[in-house]
Amino acid sequence: MHRTGDLYGQFKTLEQQKDSASLGMWIFLVTEVMFFGGIMLAYTVNRHAYFHAFAMGSNTLDLPLGGFNTAVLIASSFTMAMAVWSAQTGKKKLLSLFLALTILLGFVFFGVKYIEYAQKFHHHLVPGKSFDISYCVNNPSKCEDLKPEELAVEREEIAQALAADPDLNSHAQLYYSAYFGMTGLHALHMVIGAGLLLWLLRQSFAGRFTPQWNTPVDLVGLYWHFVDIVWIYLFPLLYLIDRHK
């Protein structure tokens, strides 16, 4: 990436130079669409084949936390869009502020995700030897964060799901593999995004970005919004299966 804002020889205008950079970023994002698309395809095939287990797994996720994180990511996309606007209009202090806010919201997302992941480890819902979809129902004293009435509902749901799918426990692991795989890869993208934002923030403090040259802010913005879009799909796919019972 050129870092000076000078016009390079192969371009006629700065405008054309910037359009080319953003075109390249979009081509990269198309490869990312195919990357996540393949994973979502695998999810779809398994969800169709083992719907009861997927619905059971989805109902053990913490919907308020997931919904809150969705709002956090949408807000971070807004602050990112405002950062790009600040760069385009030459508001250098606002640019640093909005970049910092975007990073902060990203870390709020990580914090909530940590709480959710830790809960799944405590509840024996991580695929592997100790995975047990009925663990909390059978050991209520070990799952103190779940209320007795919630556990009563879960007990009934598991009984129903077991009647429909005797192999519920192994199929629920497929759901949780999809959950950790998809949210994990999404979180990895966010870690990379947060790193890029910190890199932008350092340059922004140095006052490098001007209305004439702010290509890196623009391109990291495209990446950050893309990661937001992935979550926009992950949220209903993972958290909202068969919630209406």
Add this chain to the structure above:
Amino acid sequence: MAEHQHPEHIVHPGTYLAIIISLLILTGLTVYAAYVNLGKYNIVVALAIATLKATLVVLFFMHAKYSPRRTQLVIISGLFWLALLLFMTLSDYISRVDYRGAQFPLSQVTRHWIRQSS
């Protein structure tokens, strides 16, 4: 030459504010819709809302509405490749009678069709 001389389009912050509010409302709507029993259409509604949200992000936050035509073409072609991936693979799975003992929604129809034709 003339194509590249238009000044950069700057989206007004008011537009961004309208988009974030729409996105938050649509998030609430998708959670509400998940608690209404729509049978097999729950997933259709959930994906329709998600796609609407994604479209808003792409058009306004990512400036696709104001991008050059060739950038828009790349975005559309990306969606086309994704559609190919999903459509061709799922049309294979959906037309199988059984997949690991679990039946796909259309398998009843397929099974009937196979009986008819053999």
